[in-house]
Amino acid sequence: MAKAYIQSEFDELMEKVEQVDVRVKNYLESAGYEKWARVYATVDRGMVMTSNIAECINACLFEARELPVYDFLEEVRQMFARWNLKNHTSASHTFTTLCGRPQEMLVANEEASLRMKVVTSNNYVFSVHHEGRTYIVCLENKTCTCKRFQIDEIPCSHAWAVLKKKHFDVGPYCSDVYKPSNLLNTYSIPIRPLPDQKEWNVPGYIKDQIVQPPNHKKLPGRPSKKYRDKTYSELYGKKRKNSCSTCGFKGHNRRSCRNGPRIV
Known part of the structure; x- marks a missing residue:
């Protein structure tokens, strides 16, 4: 259904x-x-952010949008350079299995697995008993019946109990997205500053081109709900004129009508 x-x-x-x-x-x-x-x-997209990432960046550039184009682009470059350096420094000083919030979740799951009983079924499948319930953990497929192992891609408390019983390293069972090495590779390329505007080699046909601002300015923020489902022609096209109910002509209503009533 x-x-x-x-x-x-x-x-x-x-x-x-x-x-x-x-x-x-x-x-x-x-x-x-x-x-x-x-x-x-x-694939499971339970942790995918539902909001557009561009909306988050626009919130950070709310004041910079009033600047000229060159100053605006420079402000964007500086913002991303700060983020790039901050994340690279954070990853280079991280010596735990995971980075940031995922590491906190991993530690919390380890603490929650202290009082769980593990029963072995075979080399990969285990049953974990906790508070009157039984959970099935498969290390080969990295799954658990509680679904947290699949959604978070981090060993849940039940998987942690199995890993400690088997004396396995937790690193291979965590997603590479959360590891410091992957974060270092993501921010390994620095964002270099732009040269002075006077040193730019701009072609003549671009330098002489005059760019005019748009005819209308879009208001900031999300459009109201009643306008979301309308097409472009409905919003910006020619609008129909209402006709007068007294004389039948368009362009005015019956309150401002100066004509006589129409003959039926």
Whole structure:
């Protein structure tokens, strides 16, 4: 029932996309639903941030948006350079298995696994008894019936109890995304500063080009709900004029009407 409801919502969304631009609809369909639609995802996306990352960056650049283009780009570069240096320094000074919040979750799961009983089924499958319930842990597939092992990609408390019983290292059972080595590789390329504007080698056809501001300015913030489902032509196209109910002509209403009543 839930799948059918999601499918109907999805079809309605694609119809709205087609009304705006059919090329966008064709591109999304050719890319494959598993790459952009959560309902068709082939992997667990329980920890994927639902908000757009661009909204978070826009919040940090709220005041910088009033600057000229060059100053704005320089402010963006400095902001990303600060983030790059901060994350690289944090990763280089991290000597634990994971970084930041994932390491705190790993330690908390280890503390919660102290009073659990582990029963071995085979070399990879184990049953863990805790507070009157039984959980099945598979180290080969990195799964647990509590689902925390699969969602967090960090050994849950039940998997921790199995790892301690078998004297296994916890590192191979954690996702590489949370490890300091992966974070170092992500921020290994520094963001270099721009040269002085007077030293730029700008071609003449670009230097002589005059860029005019847009005719209308979009208001900051998210549009109200009543405007989200409207197409571009409905928002910015020519609007219809109401006709007078007294004389039948357009451009005014019956309160400002100076004509006589229309003859039926």
